[in-house]
Amino acid sequence: MLASQRRSVILELVEESGAVKVSDLVERLGVSDMTIRRDIERLSSDGLLERVHGGALALGDARSSEEPGFSAKSLLQLAQKQAIARAAAQRVEVGSAIGISAGTTTYELARAVKDIPQLTVVTNSVPVAQLLHESGAPGQTVVLTGGVRTPSDALVGPVAVAALRALHVDLLFLGAHGVDDRTGLTTPNLVESETNRALVSSARHVCLLADSSKWGTVGLSTFADLADVDLFVTDDAFPERARAAAREVVGSLEIAEA
Template sequence: MSALARQRQEVILERIRREGGVRVSELVDTLGVSDMTVRRDIAQLADRGLVVRVHGGATLSDAPHSSFEPAFRTKLGEEREEKLAIARAAAALVAPGSSVALSAGTTTLALAEELRDVEDLTVVTNSVPVADALFDPDRRDRTVVLTGGTRTPSDALVGPVAVQALRDLHVDLLFLGVHGFSERTGCTSPNMTEAATNRALIAAAGKTVVVADHTKLRLVGLATIVGLDDVDVLVCDHGLPEDDRAMLASHVGRLLVATPHGPTHHDGPREGHPGKEPVR
């Protein structure tokens, strides 16, 4: 291997370690070499077991593939305390009489359970567990709308039927669960069809609130749902490092860091945040 190739591969590996993944097109611009050269470097790193080649780029060898989608039951018990803290902080954003949308996910399911006491609530969701958690025939003041669609491993209903159901709806807030989020890729999903359905949820909402625990930072899924700059509020937990809090607060409208036993810490909003006003 030439010295130049070794230097390029060190740069590629360092970037993947720092960001969790990288695209070939970005490396072409960064390194000033051809697409073929970058792909050959990635292939050599993959042969050494240092990275995993994925469609359009590479991730760390010990990281899940960008298209890997864990089963809902698997995710349900992970970071349980953090998700409960996030759910309590997010629920505080919902006023009686609101209309809200909840995407699929274990964090949004925890939020659904926190919303049971909110009066006069209309909920739109593409999540079967969320709909089950909120449906109560004795609650005349609560309406739950479940989209149709094809069911995914995360118990989401996705695809053209779900998108069509959302097309003419308008809700005050969307609470969006994500597979991962990073400065480079924004909020991502391992399922392209679910990402498209989530974008339809965003289009139906006045404001978008992303709920995600700190372990999802720099986890990269196959498809981007929304960039960080277009997120009105990001609710994360106290495991988020201070440096990363500053980075995220510079992008999203408002960063809320939920603590397990105490008040929610508020960071932001970022000055000059474009688009919609952040939730307060």
């Protein structure tokens, strides 16, 4: 296959799914990792896609009502998300009941706590439930809310809300599409917003996991105020001005070294 043909295939796959991983392209196209990375770099320089760590994303407008899929978001700020997850996981005690909302940063949190025994995990995230079901430590119990599945692999709607109203967790790990000192925590999905409010109501303490790129992003619907957050864990690229604004409102701000 010629380089131009290979790049056409890559671009087509990105446009179809919204995101591709280098490892998947290597297997599919039968070429080296470096060849794929050069192809992605060329397509990125031509303005045809966005190059990110580990793959590529389709170009798109960042509208307040736009909701990227789980696979697309999982490629963004991966090192930061993993650092945030490692830091937040230190707050989890053996035998506790925790909530984990849907999202790619919270998925990394699930990876970081999967070896902690005797946890009860309440989640509306299909990937989180699958991960803990397949590789969780002995004695872990996973409660999946049920509901209607969104593009971000969250289970939402009245079934999820009804389940959460009957449940109570010690600590909720919460993700967000956007975080802002004026609009609080936001999401593009109105129904997911309602479900996130139910998650917050179920928790004694709320821990927000959001990388620095989320600050200043405003989605369609607010589901929590910053004042509802007991602990905000973000990465070391979080701007100083934003740190000052966050510290005025949240219970505690923790900066994870990415």
